[in-house]
Amino acid sequence: MVTEVAPAPAPPPVARAGGRHLLHLILRDRIGAIGVVIVIVMTLAAVFAPLLAPYDPTAMSGHRLAPPSGTFPLGADEAGRDLLSRTLYGARTSLTVSLIVVSFAGVIGVVLGLLAGYYRGLLDGVISPMMDVLFSFPTLLLALAVVAARGPGTENLILALVIVFIPNFARVVRGTALSVSKEPYVESARAVGLSNTRIIFKYVLPNSVAPIAVQFTTTLAYAILIEASLGYLGLGVQPPEPSWGSMLSSGKAFMELSLWPSLVPGMCIMITVLGFNLLGDTLRDALDPRLRGRR
Template sequence: MVTEVLPVPGPQTPPVRTGRRGGQLLRLITRDRVGAIGLVIVVLMTAAAALAPLIAPYDPTAMSNQRLAPPGGDFLLGADEAGRDLLSRALYGARTSLTVSLIVVVCAGTIGVLLGLLAGFYRGVLDAIITPATDIMFSFPTLLLALAVVAARGPGTENLILALVIVFIPSFARIVRGTAMSVRREPYVESGQAVGLSNTRLILKYILPNSVAPIAVQFTTSLAYAILIEASLGYLGLGVQPPQPSWGSMLSSGKSFMEISIWPSVVPGVCIMIAVLGFNLLGDTLRDVLDPRLRGRSSR
């Protein structure tokens, strides 16, 4: 199942406005060699995806008679079995993977955070419904659950996004639920209740800010897993449908021609590996710099 980042145990402090600013967090990440590498990979990959229409040398769907051409010449990274430029298709495939993954993680994170807050803060009937439901979903392997949803509804981008949202909701819900249960018992929350603060105000002022660190780490690592699962479903023909380029479908179509040319499979495979590596390195460093007990170990 999707790896989750458990909340930091132990007493927590009330959130104050002097929290880490974005610039301070960025300095902590760049001071870490691993984090800096991950950040560079993520930034470059995002920029390449965003600027794909400007930097792609060819239309990713334009075919030619140079089928399975090796790297060099007219095609920097070679051509696929239909004579399409692999560099252009890889750049547009990055747009597909990042767009789908970002939509999935934002939607799943929003729903999961809301469910976690309700279950952890209010407990009772809500917790008795939400927690067993997420536990049941955790009992299914991630790819198998996504595959079942897409197979039931049919291939396509919308169904792919729906399947991945369902898969990633439990991780966010469990993280926020644990933090909410811990912070709810803190003296400053009880003091807020004593002076008449509403539950909504308590959640927004105390519970949610204390959940920002684990949510941020889970968000980053979930992007890596979303890219991997999106590519896996694309490889099986259940993801984004042709002619729209995606790394998974490129890998699938290239495997039939491995004996003639390895490049149609190597290019998307390397792209998937680099993307997942970048987000995992960044998520690992975020965990270290946002946890005071691990920060001393983050200069690697």
């Protein structure tokens, strides 16, 4: 008599929101709507910088530290370069670098988190202490150490920030993987012969999508801030390529003569980081049914 093995029971449905429904939940929250507007405006400014910028961002003129006017809508910096053009191209630099950094850090961190959380044992014993070591260093200090060791430049800046942000994703995904791998439906899936790879992609990874999305958004905000900080210290994107951090640094020496070279990039950094943080907080509430409706 052959005994039939019952198929693995279906797991509880993962809390998912369709694209339109998720957007509705975010826009229904006024704070979330503000974050969406800020992110969209800054993204469009970065994408269409060559079309929106009235001048070449590196072109110098004799209008040093000129105040806002019809010729220079946001004024000019210490070299007579148009601040509006440099701010638009600075947005492109900051957002591009941050997006590349968070994408690479996210992929590596998710893979490490899945391996550590699902397989546990030796893999977790190796990966988790490595992440703890990286977490033990202040973020900016660790980024400074990597850039200082390899030298300033865009490539080294990206490498430094990727190393800094990998543990953020690894820890979040590891926690979800540990929890999901102990669920009865995962045990049943193992019993009926599903491979570990299939279990990870069918059960574990889908349950990690929501925390990954939130972590991606909030890490983008932090990456913009750290990129600007390293640029301010002269260790980020190198002149003459515009970046908000380097603009802020070069303008500080002329604050007694004109506030605009420092005020404009400083406000852009603040508003952009605020927008991504607001979007991240609202996204977290929208993806977690337990937090909906608290605001």
